[in-house]
Amino acid sequence: MPKTLTIMLLSGAAENEDSIFAVKLTKAALKRGHKVNIFLYGNGVNLSKKETTIQGPLHIAERLLNHIEDTKMGKEMEEVIKMGANIATCHTNEHARGIEACEYIEGVKWGDIGHTFCDFLLTSDVLLALNH
Amino acid sequence: MLFVLNKLQNNIGELIQMLGGPEDKSLLLIGDAVNYGSPYMVEKLKPLFVEDIYVAGDALETRNVDLAPDCQVVDYDEIVSMIMDEDEKVLAI
Numbered sequence: 001m002p003k004t005l006t007i008m009l010l011s012g013a014a015e016n017e018d019s020i021f022a023v024k025l026t027k028a029a030l031k032r033g034h035k036v037n038i039f040l041y042g043n044g045v046n047l048s049k050k051e052t053t054i055q056g057p058l059h060i061a062e063r064l065l066n067h068i069e070d071t072k073m074g075k076e077m078e079e080v081i082k083m084g085a086n087i088a089t090c091h092t093n094e095h096a097r098g099i100e101a102c103e104y105i106e107g108v109k110w111g112d113i114g115h116t117f118c119d120f121l122l123t124s125d126v127l128l129a130l131n132h
Numbered sequence: 133m134l135f136v137l138n139k140l141q142n143n144i145g146e147l148i149q150m151l152g153g154p155e156d157k158s159l160l161l162i163g164d165a166v167n168y169g170s171p172y173m174v175e176k177l178k179p180l181f182v183e184d185i186y187v188a189g190d191a192l193e194t195r196n197v198d199l200a201p202d203c204q205v206v207d208y209d210e211i212v213s214m215i216m217d218e219d220e221k222v223l224a225i
Contacts, residue, residue, distance in 0.1 A: 003216050003217075005215065005216060016138075016139070016163060016164075017138075017162070017163040017164075017191065018138060018163065021138070021162050021163065021188070021191075024190070024208050025208060025211060025212065025215075027208070028208035028209050028211065028212045029212045029215075029216065031209075032209070032212050032216070034212070034216055125216070126215055126216060126222055127222075128136065128215065128222065128224050129224050130138060130224060132138070132139050
């Protein structure tokens, strides 16, 4: 029987593997017919934004740069949204990180902890909070 | 009761004991927590009423950890079953 999973994701890309795990789990759950909500909170709100290329000189070795680029999750987030994941973010956490005005990945919903996350909680069978 | 562990914490045994009490438990190890699948750590965890230990295959592949024979390596399809269907309580710590 299909159920609803809510993932509260508090880690951004390139910090640890939480976002990679969340995306892979979301894909697998959606393929099994479950509904998935992802609430981006803390540094996780960075995943709600379109990725922008840094302009100008980079003081970083190519090998490390390639490693970091591999952990970016923009395309993965777009893919899970297209698959049916419901993704919302906390706008106050965005504001605290100076990214509130940056453009969302298409399909990510503006949200807050008091309403959006509570709605997720009230309609979920399983809550998984991923943080470090 | 399923515990999802994604990181190493020095008080992990106390946390599991405090949250799970004497209830039978399963552990799902993801990320850095796959290190808890080592024979030494499994010996420490078993007395906490830990019945089964599952390890995410992709996290294991990127780390040089020799698992205890009791651990079972799982893929994402199996993880979905565990989280969504098999356990009444799921705690991520």
